[in-house]
Amino acid sequence: MLRNFVTIVVLFLLHEYICDENVDKKKTFSFEIRRYKTPTEHYLNYGEQLGPDFKQILKMARDNDSIALYRFLDDEFYGQIVIGHPGQTLYVNFDTTWSYSWVMSSKCSSIKTIGCYFHRKYDHTKSSEYKKDGRPFAMDLGTYNLTGFYSYDNISIAHSNVTGQSFIEMVDVPYEFIINKADGVMGLGLQTDANYTPFFYTLLHQKKIKEPIFSIYLNRDRQSNRGGNVMLGFVDPKHIHKTKINGKIVADNFTYLSVENYAYWQFQMDRVVVNDPKGENVVVCQNGCKAIADTSSNTIVGPQEDIFQIHDKIKAEEFFMHRYTVNCDTINKLPKIDFILGGKNFTLVGEDYTVKMSYHSITLCLSAFVPAYTIQEQDRWILGGAFLAKFYTVYNVQEKTIGFVLSH
Numbered sequence: 001m002l003r004n005f006v007t008i009v010v011l012f013l014l015h016e017y018i019c020d021e022n023v024d025k026k027k028t029f030s031f032e033i034r035r036y037k038t039p040t041e042h043y044l045n046y047g048e049q050l051g052p053d054f055k056q057i058l059k060m061a062r063d064n065d066s067i068a069l070y071r072f073l074d075d076e077f078y079g080q081i082v083i084g085h086p087g088q089t090l091y092v093n094f095d096t097t098w099s100y101s102w103v104m105s106s107k108c109s110s111i112k113t114i115g116c117y118f119h120r121k122y123d124h125t126k127s128s129e130y131k132k133d134g135r136p137f138a139m140d141l142g143t144y145n146l147t148g149f150y151s152y153d154n155i156s157i158a159h160s161n162v163t164g165q166s167f168i169e170m171v172d173v174p175y176e177f178i179i180n181k182a183d184g185v186m187g188l189g190l191q192t193d194a195n196y197t198p199f200f201y202t203l204l205h206q207k208k209i210k211e212p213i214f215s216i217y218l219n220r221d222r223q224s225n226r227g228g229n230v231m232l233g234f235v236d237p238k239h240i241h242k243t244k245i246n247g248k249i250v251a252d253n254f255t256y257l258s259v260e261n262y263a264y265w266q267f268q269m270d271r272v273v274v275n276d277p278k279g280e281n282v283v284v285c286q287n288g289c290k291a292i293a294d295t296s297s298n299t300i301v302g303p304q305e306d307i308f309q310i311h312d313k314i315k316a317e318e319f320f321m322h323r324y325t326v327n328c329d330t331i332n333k334l335p336k337i338d339f340i341l342g343g344k345n346f347t348l349v350g351e352d353y354t355v356k357m358s359y360h361s362i363t364l365c366l367s368a369f370v371p372a373y374t375i376q377e378q379d380r381w382i383l384g385g386a387f388l389a390k391f392y393t394v395y396n397v398q399e400k401t402i403g404f405v406l407s408h
Contacts, residue, residue: 063210064233065160067094069218071227072181075298075355077218077385079230081186082156084127090120090183093296094230096216096265096395097382099191099198101155102137103184105148105169115177122153122169129154129163137168147172155199157186160208160232166196188214188230188295190262190397200232200397209233212398216295217407218389222356228389230295239392241406254394254403255342264292265395265402269381270340272306274313277335282313290380293393293402298355298385299370303378307371310337314350316367326354328365339387341404346391353386 067079078091083103090103106123108116124130133150148170155165170184187198203209209232217239218228229236240251257267269291274282284306294301302310310316314334316324326334334350353368368386372378392407 063208064231065158065209066232066236067158067230069094069227069229070181071219071222071225076181077227077295077298078182079157079186083122084124084153085129086126087156088120088122088126090122091181092184092186093182094188094216095185095294095296096188097292097294097296098185098187099189099193099263100137100168100196101165101185101187101199102146102148102168102170104173105171107169108171108173113172114175115173117178119177119180119183121183124151124153124169127153131164133166137170145172145174146170160203162199162202162206162208165199165202167199182296185296188395189264190259190400192263203232204397213394213396215239215392215394216388217392218295218385220389220407235394239407241408252405254405255344256401256403257342259400259402260290261292262400266290266292266380267341267402270343272302272310272381273338273340274310275336275338276313282309284309285381292380292382293388293395294382294384295388296384298368298389299382300353300368300384300386301370301372301377301382303381304371304373306381307369310369311367314367316369319364319366322370322373324367324369326350326365326367328356328363331356331365339383346387346404346406348387348390352390355386 069077069079071077076093078093080089081092082089092101092103103122104116104119106121106125108121110117124132131152133152135150136147137149138145138147148168150166151169152164152166154161154163155167188200189198191198191201197205200209200214204212211233213233213235215231215235216228217231217236219226237251242249242251244250260266260268267290269285269289271283271288272285274284276282284302289303301307311324314326315330316326319325331350331354334354337348337353338345339348340346355366355368357364357366368384372382390407391404394403396402
């Protein structure tokens with residue numbers, strides 16, 4: 001529109017110039033074009049003088065938000081946050097298995113703690129909005145520990161920001177974190193600690209988000225580094241699979257399950273069936289079992305005996321660090337695996353539950369199924385990106401429900 005307007009002005013001036021008999025045609029002429037500032041630029045430069053009404057106009061339109069996720073090595077999903085003022089940019093997992101939020105601290109020595117190496121770190125001495133808490137934090141996760149201390153600062157994501165958010169500055173993390181892209185975690189778990197307000201709850205309390213829901217879409221295109229989106233306060237219909245019925249396009253319905261353990265987005269799974277063309281199906285989780293949704297990784301973790309049975313059926317072989325490989329030539333022939341939730345089948349095919357990795361002439365196909373090796377994981381299934389990329393999920397913190405639908 002601006003380009004068209006400028007063109008019209010220039011043509012008009014040329015017309016006047018040509019038609020004016022008093023103008024010496026041998027001489028040149030010039031005129032000034034000014035670019036006027038946008039309302040946002042006026043606010044940034046003169047917001048205080050313009051007053052509260054102008055600020056309110058800029059704020060009133062948004063009551064939801066969307067965070068872009070990126071994929072790292074087809075095994076991790078992360079997004080960007082900005083902490084403090086001036087802002088410090090870090091990468092984090094938006095993790096449904098954590099209620100707490102944490103980032104690596106500048107006090108985490110890369111020499112003493114190799115897990116902090118190659119990572120961005122938050123330095124509270126550089127933020128004017130930082131407020132000290134100082135309470136220590138320690139968590140035993142079975143095979144490793146996390147230790148740090150609580151702090152307060154402002155946190156921005158996409159178009160929204162919260163003030164005075166409590167989070168943990170980690171000073172000791174396990175060595176495995178050296179291969180992670182994320183510098184920390186933004187916890188999207190339910191509130192379980194009366195003395196700690198999770199990030200999404202703060203968004204609600206500070207009225208940055210209107211509806212008490214968030215939804216997560218994970219991109220199935222493994223050739224793209226775009227990992228999907230976390231949608232805060234809304235469900236995006238474009239991510240829901242649709243079917244043509246009697247000439248009309250009808251969106252699939254969500255299957256909603258009650259959350260059983262408020263420490264996690266945990267729900268009841270009826271069973272898991274590995275289908276066999278000869279009718280020799282393998283059924284695990286036969287009497288029902290607990291399951292949780294995990295948005296931070298691409299794996300599907302289950303009790304060791306159950307995973308061993310699945311790997312035996314798909315002829316997977318142990319490789320390295322509890323990961324298993326399958327023959328890449330057999331991926332399209334691998335059996336369908338049904339996860340039955342709320343009496344409905346949620347089906348994965350071979351391409352969904354394997355990860356193909358190539359390096360020069362070497363190609364490797366990993367199984368997304370991983371046997372549990374910690375006490376916390378042994379009594380439940382953890383459904384990560386291999387499952388969640390096939391199904392769009394919605395989380396309701398008020399109703400304590402989680403919904404699944406085939407994604408588009």
